[in-house]
Amino acid sequence: MFTPLDIELFMLVSFVIASSIILYFILNHGKPYAIFFYNCFLKPFSGKVTSVKQQDSLESFYKGQAAIYDATRGQLLRGREEMLALAAAQLKLRVQKKKEAESTEGRVWVDIGGGTGYNIELLNKFLPVQQFFEKVYLVDLSPSLCEQARQRFRRLGWKNVEVLCMDARGFNLEDRKVDWISMSYSLSMIPDFYSVVDSLSILLSPTGLISVADFYVQSSTTFSERTFTGGAWDRHVNWFSRQFWRIWFEFDRVNLDEGRRDYMEYKFGTLLNVNGRNRLLGGIPYYVWIGCQKLHSAADVLDRVDAAATESPYLAAINSLSSTHSSKTSAETALQLRSKGFEAAVLNLAANLPLPSFFYQIHHWRLYYDELLEKHTQFNNSYIYAFTWEDPRVDHRILKINRDDVILAITSAGDNILSYIIDGAPKRVHAVDLNPTQNHLLELKLAAFSSSLDYKDLWKLFGEGHHEKFSTILMENLSPHLSSRAFQYWWDNRAVFSKSIGLYETGQSRLAIKAARWLFRCCGVAGSVKRMCEARTMNEQREIWQGEVRPVMLSRWVSKFIIGNEQFLWRALGVPPNQRDMIREDHEGGDHAQAMWDYVVNTLDPVVDQGLLGEDNYFYLLCLKGFYTKRCHPSYLTEKGHAKLSKPHAFDGVRIHTDEIKEVLGRLQSETLTIAVIMDSMDWFDTDGIEARRQIKALNNSMKLGGRVLLRSAGLRPWYIRVFEEEGFKAKQVMARHPGAYIDRVNMYASTWVCTKLERVSSGRRESSSSEVDMLEI
Numbered sequence: 001m002f003t004p005l006d007i008e009l010f011m012l013v014s015f016v017i018a019s020s021i022i023l024y025f026i027l028n029h030g031k032p033y034a035i036f037f038y039n040c041f042l043k044p045f046s047g048k049v050t051s052v053k054q055q056d057s058l059e060s061f062y063k064g065q066a067a068i069y070d071a072t073r074g075q076l077l078r079g080r081e082e083m084l085a086l087a088a089a090q091l092k093l094r095v096q097k098k099k100e101a102e103s104t105e106g107r108v109w110v111d112i113g114g115g116t117g118y119n120i121e122l123l124n125k126f127l128p129v130q131q132f133f134e135k136v137y138l139v140d141l142s143p144s145l146c147e148q149a150r151q152r153f154r155r156l157g158w159k160n161v162e163v164l165c166m167d168a169r170g171f172n173l174e175d176r177k178v179d180w181i182s183m184s185y186s187l188s189m190i191p192d193f194y195s196v197v198d199s200l201s202i203l204l205s206p207t208g209l210i211s212v213a214d215f216y217v218q219s220s221t222t223f224s225e226r227t228f229t230g231g232a233w234d235r236h237v238n239w240f241s242r243q244f245w246r247i248w249f250e251f252d253r254v255n256l257d258e259g260r261r262d263y264m265e266y267k268f269g270t271l272l273n274v275n276g277r278n279r280l281l282g283g284i285p286y287y288v289w290i291g292c293q294k295l296h297s298a299a300d301v302l303d304r305v306d307a308a309a310t311e312s313p314y315l316a317a318i319n320s321l322s323s324t325h326s327s328k329t330s331a332e333t334a335l336q337l338r339s340k341g342f343e344a345a346v347l348n349l350a351a352n353l354p355l356p357s358f359f360y361q362i363h364h365w366r367l368y369y370d371e372l373l374e375k376h377t378q379f380n381n382s383y384i385y386a387f388t389w390e391d392p393r394v395d396h397r398i399l400k401i402n403r404d405d406v407i408l409a410i411t412s413a414g415d416n417i418l419s420y421i422i423d424g425a426p427k428r429v430h431a432v433d434l435n436p437t438q439n440h441l442l443e444l445k446l447a448a449f450s451s452s453l454d455y456k457d458l459w460k461l462f463g464e465g466h467h468e469k470f471s472t473i474l475m476e477n478l479s480p481h482l483s484s485r486a487f488q489y490w491w492d493n494r495a496v497f498s499k500s501i502g503l504y505e506t507g508q509s510r511l512a513i514k515a516a517r518w519l520f521r522c523c524g525v526a527g528s529v530k531r532m533c534e535a536r537t538m539n540e541q542r543e544i545w546q547g548e549v550r551p552v553m554l555s556r557w558v559s560k561f562i563i564g565n566e567q568f569l570w571r572a573l574g575v576p577p578n579q580r581d582m583i584r585e586d587h588e589g590g591d592h593a594q595a596m597w598d599y600v601v602n603t604l605d606p607v608v609d610q611g612l613l614g615e616d617n618y619f620y621l622l623c624l625k626g627f628y629t630k631r632c633h634p635s636y637l638t639e640k641g642h643a644k645l646s647k648p649h650a651f652d653g654v655r656i657h658t659d660e661i662k663e664v665l666g667r668l669q670s671e672t673l674t675i676a677v678i679m680d681s682m683d684w685f686d687t688d689g690i691e692a693r694r695q696i697k698a699l700n701n702s703m704k705l706g707g708r709v710l711l712r713s714a715g716l717r718p719w720y721i722r723v724f725e726e727e728g729f730k731a732k733q734v735m736a737r738h739p740g741a742y743i744d745r746v747n748m749y750a751s752t753w754v755c756t757k758l759e760r761v762s763s764g765r766r767e768s769s770s771s772e773v774d775m776l777e778i
């Protein structure tokens with residue numbers, strides 16, 4: 001595939017890049033780096049490569065630079081601090097949880113290839129090392145680095161740290177199990193890593209934690225079919241980089257072969273996995289990984305998660321499946337309905353692989369999904385809604401959600417899911433979204449509450465949309481409450497919460513905010529808009545709207561270029577063509593642009609005319625200002641909402657599905673849902689009715705008798721209502737937005753409907769399933 005010339009060229013380019021990096025560092029950082037590079041690349045390795053013992057070669061490498069080791073590694077060994085912070089956050093949470101349960105036996109930490117002990121001292125930033133651990137072992141093969149470490153702990157006066165100068169292959173602690181094992185940049189240096197990793201899996205306690213930060217290179221062809229790696233965000237390294245870094249590091253006997261990381265992920269379960277590039281050093285790929293024992297909790301967790309995901313009764317007998325760790329057959333004889341996560345898990349168990357990482361998480365909110373399916377990747381890793389565009393106050397008024405409800409609702413930005421929990425405390429909420437990142441956003445919110453983030457910080461994150469310490473909060477507070485994929489996403493997108501971007505300036509919904517802002521500025525009414533948002537009386541607000549803002553916002557010009565523009569509608573407002581057609585149909589006579597125009601006028605005029613924007617309408621306030629105010633915001637941002645959601649177990653009933661609604665319904669036990677809030681999603685279906693009918697049938701199957709589907713539509717009487725009626729629902733239009741009507745604070749949909757499941761066709765099957773429903777509580 002590659003000619004000798006390619007290879008030569010490749011080596012030449014590598015050499016030039018490498019020399020530039022070296023020069024850059026020597027020029028910028030002076031002497032320590034000169035020593036470092038001399039030792040790394042110029043000084044010949046002592047001893048013949050064939051006969052030399054690893055210790056001698058390590059020593060020849062590190063002896064000359066032991067004293068400057070720490071000074072030179074800060075830039076080079078990225079991810080160490082993150083690894084420590086992430087592991088510390090997990091450990092703290094585990095201890096908290098354990099306290100509720102049982103013993104406080106002394107904790108043990110082992111740092112394999114710990115070098116100068118830098119990491120152990122650094123951990124103190126996150127956890128008090130002397131109090132938290134009864135004993136810390138640093139295991140390292142290089143005598144000169146061990147000496148540095150001893151000096152360090154003597155200087156610090158830490159008596160619980162023991163430095164052991166030995167090969168990691170030989171390390172064990174008799175019958176003592178350890179709570180945490182860390183390896184930072186040492187896995188890639190250990191020749192016999194298989195035996196070391198194996199012995200670590202024996203050393204680690206059943207509930208222990210293991211963490212690695214290291215360099216790596218890998219091609220997606222090797223990992224793309226694994227369901228257990230916790231997400232593959234940014235993991236692929238291109239061909240050139242793979243060759244370059246592999247060869248480059250081989251000079252220093254650092255092995256970037258993918259087998260090392262793969263073997264860890266195979267021997268342990270994955271909790272968190274992130275990939276990064278050290279941009280400062282030409283983009284060396286590195287990763288941070290947090291793992292746990294692969295099987296300890298599998299037996300228990302698997303069925304529980306599954307039962308809750310499918311609304312099946314949780315039968316202890318099914319446990320036999322996981323305790324024998326195998327047998328697809330017992331899965332088949334068990335209940336027919338299984339979540340996709342369960343299916344993936346069973347396949348992995350049969351192949352002796354770890355479970356998908358969702359199963360090892362502390363919370364089991366998020367359910368497994370296959371991130372590589374096109375139906376998920378079509379969203380290009382970005383959310384459409386940074387905030388939810390439906391009024392939950394009306395939902396509560398219509399539905400009167402209570403403790404007995406089992407709800408299925410579209411996630412969107414998660415705001416309404418939180419509102420249902422605050423005001424209704426339903427038994428279960430299935431949040432469904434096909435776009436993985438919408439669910440990542442909900443997860444982030446759940447994590448903020450579960451980690452007992454202060455109200456002040458919560459407000460900054462989701463009220464103002466930015467927080468100067470987001471990275472720190474993400475790592476130290478939120479990380480143990482997030483699934484690996486959500487963590488990867490937010491870690492990579494942490495700039496979203498920076499001052500220069502802001503949450504509400506992201507997602508496709510930002511286009512609406514940006515367009516409005518741009519328009520106001522261009523037309524010189526930005527000041528008026530500001531005053532309108534601050535108006536204290538309706539009259540004041542109406543005057544500003546009628547006299548100053550409306551002439552601009554609802555000018556013919558806007559109508560022509562923006563509202564009539566299909567691209568804009570679809571992308572900024574999330575209005576798909578089918579929905580647009582429904583709007584046209586309701587409009588008698590007149591042209592298409594006129595129909596859209598009237599629709600917008602009917603939406604906006606009543607909003608400004610009948611409610612105070614700055615007091616009560618956080619939807620439009622956000623669009624106009626780009627952030628919420630202390631006077632006006634969604635309920636999860638109130639102090640009361642914060643207090644309620646921060647309580648332990650507040651989200652025990654939440655399940656987050658990344659899939660189509662009908663797929664989720666298809667895997668729920670029949671007659672379990674009492675409420676489904678499907679927003680305007682039915683408007684998106686093709687009017688041939690095939691898909692719509694399929695979904696409505698699925699709804700009928702999953703809903704209890706008397707269960708209600710709440711939906712909104714851009715049409716006054718959408719075509720699919722008839723299908724609901726044919727499938728056994730009684731449909732009632734609970735609100736219609738005739739010209740001038742203000743039906744909810746968003747006022748964007750022409751009608752709101754409740755479809756109630758009525759029909760009961762007698763059959764033996766139903767009786768049996770109703771007895772199952774009684775056992776629902778797990």
Ligand SMILES: C[S@@+](CC[C@H](N)C(=O)[O-])C[C@H]1O[C@@H](n2cnc3c(N)ncnc32)[C@H](O)[C@@H]1O
Pocket residue numbers: 054058073077080112113114115116118119139140141142145166167168169183184185186189190191
């Ligand atoms: C790049 S250093 C990392 C040191 C430290 N963990 C850090 O992050 O700064 C790799 C360390 O692994 C140690 N090491 C390499 N092979 C080893 C082995 N077989 N047993 C124990 N330690 C080993 C080396 O001595 C060296 O200190």
Ligand SMILES: *[C@@H]1O[C@H](CO)[C@@H](O)[C@H](O)[C@H]1NC(C)=O
Pocket residue numbers: 378379380
């Ligand atoms: C995602 O990207 C592709 C190709 O760049 C584009 O065609 C598609 O419209 C994008 N999808 C969304 C939802 O932005």
Ligand SMILES: *[C@@H]1O[C@H](CO)[C@@H](O)[C@H](O)[C@H]1NC(C)=O
Pocket residue numbers: 671700701726727728759760761762766
């Ligand atoms: C709706 O579901 C019930 C079972 O809950 C079933 O008896 C009935 O036949 C279904 N309705 C239709 C029209 O299929």
